[in-house]
Amino acid sequence: MDIEIRLLKATEKPPLELLLLADPSEAIVREYLSRGKCYVAAISNEIIGAFVLLQTRPETIEIINIAVREDCQGRGIGKKLVWNAIEKAKEERIKTIEIGTGNSSIGQLLLYQKCGFRITGIDRDFFIRHYDEEIYENGIQCRDMIRLSFDI
Numbered sequence: 001m002d003i004e005i006r007l008l009k010a011t012e013k014p015p016l017e018l019l020l021l022a023d024p025s026e027a028i029v030r031e032y033l034s035r036g037k038c039y040v041a042a043i044s045n046e047i048i049g050a051f052v053l054l055q056t057r058p059e060t061i062e063i064i065n066i067a068v069r070e071d072c073q074g075r076g077i078g079k080k081l082v083w084n085a086i087e088k089a090k091e092e093r094i095k096t097i098e099i100g101t102g103n104s105s106i107g108q109l110l111l112y113q114k115c116g117f118r119i120t121g122i123d124r125d126f127f128i129r130h131y132d133e134e135i136y137e138n139g140i141q142c143r144d145m146i147r148l149s150f151d152i
């Protein structure tokens with residue numbers, strides 16, 4: 001299975017449906033798209049994954065809205081996307097990569113730690129402050145943002 005991971009072309013529409021898997025707020029997704037670089041993963045020219053890289057501080061980027069199409073999840077593609085983001089950061093002489101996820105996002109917390117990210121902090125009640133709707137996952141409310149980082 002050959003996966004091509006590349007920058008979204010200026011002529012292509014951003015894969016909103018995919019990005020919304022990672023964040024239920026279209027307004028927030030669009031805001032990140034306007035500030036960051038969107039990368040897509042394609043198999044036989046069909047887009048099945050995406051993430052946005054956003055420079056947040058000098059030498060620091062954040063991986064935002066990483067997502068794999070539901071029927072392609074659980075096959076190692078998410079890990080490939082995270083490693084690819086790390087490679088891109090290295091090429092751009094970035095020193096720190098950050099990522100954030102919900103306290104209820106157990107699979108995502110496993111994925112990021114398997115890729116070498118360490119927990120740096122907790123932004124308590126982030127999802128209560130920034131989202132109108134309550135979010136539930138794995139039987140618990142998503143309230144806090146768990147912040148993780150990877151030092152290159």
Ligand code: COA
Pocket residue numbers: 021022023065066067068069072073074075076077078079080100101102105106107108110111112114
């Ligand atoms: N439950 C348990 N473990 C999970 C998991 C889940 N739902 N999702 C990922 N993992 C872990 C596994 O332990 C796996 O490790 P292994 O290969 O050693 O078994 C590791 O993560 C990598 O899994 P992988 O198959 O590469 O992930 P994926 O292709 O399914 O992509 C996401 C992972 C998170 C990108 C994908 O599930 C997704 O798009 N989810 C919806 C969007 C989302 O939540 N994005 C993140 C927002 S913070």
